[in-house]
Amino acid sequence: MEDFFLPITFTSTVPVLAGITTGNAGNAKFPEKKREIARRLNIADSGITTGEQVHKNGIAIVREKDRGRKFPATDGLITDLPNVPLAIFVADCPPIFLFHPQRKIAGLLHAGWRSTVTNISSMAVNMISHVFGVKARDILAVIGPHICKECYTVSWSPVAKAFTECFKSWGREVLASIISESSPVSQEKFWSVDLAKANSYQLQRAGIVPKNIQIMPMCTYENENFFSYRRDKTSTGRMMAIIQLNFS
Numbered sequence: 001m002e003d004f005f006l007p008i009t010f011t012s013t014v015p016v017l018a019g020i021t022t023g024n025a026g027n028a029k030f031p032e033k034k035r036e037i038a039r040r041l042n043i044a045d046s047g048i049t050t051g052e053q054v055h056k057n058g059i060a061i062v063r064e065k066d067r068g069r070k071f072p073a074t075d076g077l078i079t080d081l082p083n084v085p086l087a088i089f090v091a092d093c094p095p096i097f098l099f100h101p102q103r104k105i106a107g108l109l110h111a112g113w114r115s116t117v118t119n120i121s122s123m124a125v126n127m128i129s130h131v132f133g134v135k136a137r138d139i140l141a142v143i144g145p146h147i148c149k150e151c152y153t154v155s156w157s158p159v160a161k162a163f164t165e166c167f168k169s170w171g172r173e174v175l176a177s178i179i180s181e182s183s184p185v186s187q188e189k190f191w192s193v194d195l196a197k198a199n200s201y202q203l204q205r206a207g208i209v210p211k212n213i214q215i216m217p218m219c220t221y222e223n224e225n226f227f228s229y230r231r232d233k234t235s236t237g238r239m240m241a242i243i244q245l246n247f248s
């Protein structure tokens, strides 16, 4: 596909459209850009279903009547309906794509730090299992482009503290792989946090097997072809992550 969109492929032949727009697509939050993206991806702009994205762990099951809706206070979307594009908007936060190929279920999460420490990833997997009566071990997950650990340096409070509290019961090894003290550039101490790895552990805790979790290595901060909130501050645009089941 063209360079306005980075497609994501699952290890399954069930047709699903998944991917994320790049900086070349423009700011996907602008209605005219969103329309243009929908046209180029051959999806219905009016059907694009989103959440308000409040950096919490609200997850919605999208039913037929919800097509095109923007769910209030929602950072995760799940559906088993074909031809309903689920979308989230990101610039550094990892988008997490979930897919159950046998039962044909798609999910999409906006996993910024606050959603991560409130367990959005494991909650989404548990929800898919309970609502649709499927096994988590059959779910495939892709963690899309995001700010990498080296670039995501944070102060102790609130971010590093929250991750330490969230993951300390997982043992020293897991904790150290998620958060580490970064090399000092000044008197002040900073920490590096691996958002993708943190979510990967949560997906595994909910039953997804490691071989079914793919972490895309592209860093949004380092790669100028992505929008990065941290790099470009408030003037930055947003990429649109999309997943749509394509069968009828």
Ligand SMILES: [Zn+2]
Pocket (backbone or CB within 6 Å): 147, 148, 149, 150, 151, 152, 219, 220, 221, 222
């Ligand atoms: Zn980076």
